[in-house]
Amino acid sequence: MSKKDHFAPKPGTPIDLNDYDPDFHEDYDKSSGREAVDRLQEQIQDWQERLYAEGKQSLLIVFQAMDTGGKDGVIKKVFSGINPAGVYVKSFKAPTPEDLAHDFLWRVHPHVPGKGYIGIFNRSHYEDVLVVRVNNLVPKEVWQARYDHINAFERLLADSGTRILKFYLHISKDEQKERLQARLDNPDKHWKFSIGDLPVHERWNDYMDAYADAITRCNTEYAPWYIVPANHKWYRDLFVTRVICDTLEAMNPQYPPPEAGLDEVVIPD
Numbered sequence: 519m520s521k522k523d524h525f526a527p528k529p530g531t532p533i534d535l536n537d538y539d540p541d542f543h544e545d546y547d548k549s550s551g552r553e554a555v556d557r558l559q560e561q562i563q564d565w566q567e568r569l570y571a572e573g574k575q576s577l578l579i580v581f582q583a584m585d586t587g588g589k590d591g592v593i594k595k596v597f598s599g600i601n602p603a604g605v606y607v608k609s610f611k612a613p614t615p616e617d618l619a620h621d622f623l624w625r626v627h628p629h630v631p632g633k634g635y636i637g638i639f640n641r642s643h644y645e646d647v648l649v650v651r652v653n654n655l656v657p658k659e660v661w662q663a664r665y666d667h668i669n670a671f672e673r674l675l676a677d678s679g680t681r682i683l684k685f686y687l688h689i690s691k692d693e694q695k696e697r698l699q700a701r702l703d704n705p706d707k708h709w710k711f712s713i714g715d716l717p718v719h720e721r722w723n724d725y726m727d728a729y730a731d732a733i734t735r736c737n738t739e740y741a742p743w744y745i746v747p748a749n750h751k752w753y754r755d756l757f758v759t760r761v762i763c764d765t766l767e768a769m770n771p772q773y774p775p776p777e778a779g780l781d782e783v784v785i786p787d
């Protein structure tokens with residue numbers, strides 16, 4: 519197993535996030551990493567056009583991370599240059615009273631990508647076994663049952679022609695502290711700072727346990743988790759871009775054949 523494969527654990531592997539180095543960056547440095555991302559982005563643009571034109575398969579990409587982990591940053595980077603008609607982002611915030619009056623997947627299902635589309639989730643149904651678990655927002659029996667519900671839901675999507683990729687952007691507690699401080703120090707970033715995020719920083723270990731269980735229990739062949747070393751933003755972008763590119767290549771979407779007789783068409787004056 520190459521060191522890089524370590525970050526794409528096999529289904530069934532119990533995860534301890536202490537075994538995953540958030541600083542890992544293979545043999546790349548910032549400049550070679552950025553160049554690689556630029557090349558991969560062009561390939562993603564091409565694959566995305568084919569996916570849209572083909573209209574038979576869809577790709578769902580889930581991003582989860584601690585605050586400042588880089589969900590917004592990676593989405594902006596990886597999908598810049600893509601035709602916006604075929605890609606959309608759904609961010610999941612704290613549930614509304616109407617959401618809470620339903621099962622936890624009710625608000626999620628309408629946002630999964632249809633055929634031909636790439637759908638990106640900035641947070642997701644996993645919040646219901648992360649923030650909800652750590653803060654005891656529902657009884658233990660309720661969140662415990664959700665891992666199976668999530669697996670069944672993702673299986674349904676996969677059986678219906680959706681490829682699923684799930685990325686946990688893994689930063690260290692020290693890195694989060696620095697990034698939170700940088701947000702405080704920059705008035706343009708104050709909108710991203712919520713005093714409510716501080717207790718989350720303090721409960722780091724509880725969150726790491728919750729992430730480890732979510733990844734361990736919901737890492738399947740049909741909806742794999744990737745643990746992305748994310749202390750270096752450029753490597754995080756490279757890791758994610760490469761997995762997406764490889765996945766689109768494996769999906770191998772094709773332009774549909776032209777209408778019969780197209781080769782005889784003459785455009786009238």
Ligand code: AMP
Pocket residue numbers: 610611612613641645646649650
């Ligand atoms: P942000 O992504 O920074 O805009 O913050 C969104 C907030 O919504 C975060 O604090 C999440 O933990 C919270 N959130 C998202 N989904 C849920 C959920 N199902 N239950 C409780 N809080 C949630």
Ligand code: MG
Pocket residue numbers: 585710712715
């Ligand atoms: Mg936030």
